Amino acid sequence: MDYVKDLPKLFDLSVASEEPSHANGMTGHDIISVDQFDREALSYVFHRSHEMRDMVQRVGSCDLLKGYVLACLFYEPSTRTSASFIAAMERLGGGVIPITQGVQFSSVSKGESLPDTVCTLEQYADVIVLRHPEVGSSQAAADAASVPVINAGDGTGEHPTQALLDLFTIREELGRIDGLKVAMVGDLRYGRTVHSLTRLLMQYDVSLRYVSPENLRLPMSLMNELIDRGIRVRETHDVADVIENADVLYVTRVQKERFTDPTQYEELKDYYKITPEIMEEAKAKMALLHPLPRVGEIDPALDTDPRAAYFRQVKNGMYVRMALLAAVLGQA
Numbered sequence: 001m002d003y004v005k006d007l008p009k010l011f012d013l014s015v016a017s018e019e020p021s022h023a024n025g026m027t028g029h030d031i032i033s034v035d036q037f038d039r040e041a042l043s044y045v046f047h048r049s050h051e052m053r054d055m056v057q058r059v060g061s062c063d064l065l066k067g068y069v070l071a072c073l074f075y076e077p078s079t080r081t082s083a084s085f086i087a088a089m090e091r092l093g094g095g096v097i098p099i100t101q102g103v104q105f106s107s108v109s110k111g112e113s114l115p116d117t118v119c120t121l122e123q124y125a126d127v128i129v130l131r132h133p134e135v136g137s138s139q140a141a142a143d144a145a146s147v148p149v150i151n152a153g154d155g156t157g158e159h160p161t162q163a164l165l166d167l168f169t170i171r172e173e174l175g176r177i178d179g180l181k182v183a184m185v186g187d188l189r190y191g192r193t194v195h196s197l198t199r200l201l202m203q204y205d206v207s208l209r210y211v212s213p214e215n216l217r218l219p220m221s222l223m224n225e226l227i228d229r230g231i232r233v234r235e236t237h238d239v240a241d242v243i244e245n246a247d248v249l250y251v252t253r254v255q256k257e258r259f260t261d262p263t264q265y266e267e268l269k270d271y272y273k274i275t276p277e278i279m280e281e282a283k284a285k286m287a288l289l290h291p292l293p294r295v296g297e298i299d300p301a302l303d304t305d306p307r308a309a310y311f312r313q314v315k316n317g318m319y320v321r322m323a324l325l326a327a328v329l330g331q332a
Contacts (some may be wrong), residue, residue, distance in 0.1 A: 115144035163196035
């Protein structure tokens, strides 16, 4: 298999099925929202992610992106997402500018605007991965930049690459997406991973169940969109209502950083915990997922349960991001 050929530009969906371009230079696109992906593009991403996985397992790395530089610009703390992008770029032979912990000590602390920061970084880098606490920040960065910008989470908005790796993991674990019953548990109001995954699942024949306390329910705008599209959906406050029939249990933490009222956070932080006793009621063949970090939502005793896929989910993230980086940089 030739791992460095046939990686077309994914995000101009009108040409997704055409022959890939081998033109030199910056030929990629921004990744801002999951709305950029239809089922054909998703299948393509998953196929390329498989190739990246095979390459890593066989030889460890390649020189596909040798000479290219990624700037990781994180205005919020991150372990998994930043490390995943850094590992993805380095596995492909590229270089990294890791601004993942020190933004508060940079020019940003002096009042520099996001567009100015992005326009500065693009002088050194060929692609920028951005995490920012404000919804719409990635689009603002993309509007200012002349290199591709990848949204690594914008406040309570979207986290498209996480949703892509989540969907890839579901397919890897269960062999399909159509026909599945997917239950999402926890912070559905502020959880950008839930919002993005929900939007991707709208393209499939699935049943969705949302489990949360009243004040962490899925935003009504998103719920109305699901109903308008004819998706089978139901809300509940109790995991027991969904555990027996769920093919996927997607658990999220209650995010302290999204609360303005610390008292409300303390009341809700331990609302759900998935234990071995709860999982006794689950199917023998199902997938327990979590975007991580967990802070008590899943008992560590479940880590050895074959249905617990959250660490495999983490590894899948590197393969998906390798495929995405190769694609936006147009290296086929």
